[in-house]
Amino acid sequence: xxxxxxxxxxxxxxxxxxxxxxxxxxxxxxxxxxxxxxxxxxxxxxxxxxxxxxxxxxxxxxxxxxxxxxxxxxxxxxxxxxxxxxxxxxxxxxxxxxxxxxxxxxxxxxxxxxxxxxxxxxxxxxxxxxxxxxxxxxxxxxxxxxxxxxxxxxxx
Ligand SMILES: [Zn+2]
Numbered sequence: 047x048x049x050x051x052x053x054x055x056x057x058x059x060x061x062x063x064x065x066x067x068x069x070x071x072x073x074x075x076x077x078x079x080x081x082x083x084x085x086x087x088x089x090x091x092x093x094x095x096x097x098x099x100x101x102x103x104x105x106x107x108x109x110x111x112x113x114x115x116x117x118x119x120x121x122x123x124x125x126x127x128x129x130x131x132x133x134x135x136x137x138x139x140x141x142x143x144x145x146x147x148x149x150x151x152x153x154x155x156x157x158x159x160x161x162x163x164x165x166x167x168x169x170x171x172x173x174x175x176x177x178x179x180x181x182x183x184x185x186x187x188x189x190x191x192x193x194x195x196x197x198x199x200x201x202x
Contacts (some may be wrong), residue, residue, distance in 0.1 A: 075107070097153070107119070123146075
C-alpha cells in the first residue's frame, strides 16, 4: 500500500521557485507527498534566504523523499554529503547522521536545524492533504489526518 503517486506539479513548481537550490536535482531525486508541499516550500525558502550566492553554488540537494512517515532532505556541500542511517527495530526507529567534512564557515548547523524542523513538522502534517495529522505506525508508516485516514488509506 502506498500513497497515490501525486502529479509532479508540486515538485516542479518548487524547482522553478528556488532555482539556486533545486535546479540541478532531477525529478527522480525529489519526491514527497503533496500534503507536505508547504513544509518543503518553507524549508526551501529558509535555505534560500540563509545561503549567499557563493554558498548556494556549493549546495546541492541530493534527495528529497519520505521515509518511515517523515520527510528526508539530503544535501551535499562542495560534493561532501552526510551519511544517513535509518535503524528500524521492533517498531522504534532512529535516524542517525554521520556528518561529512564541510568548508570552514559554511552554515551547516543552521541548515541542519531548518531541515530537522521540517522533518519534525512532517510527522504531524497529513501527507495527503496538509491538515494536522498523526503518524500511523501500523503497516506502512504514514502521517494522515482523520479524514484521509478514512478515505485515502482505508479505501485500499
Ligand atoms: Zn488529510
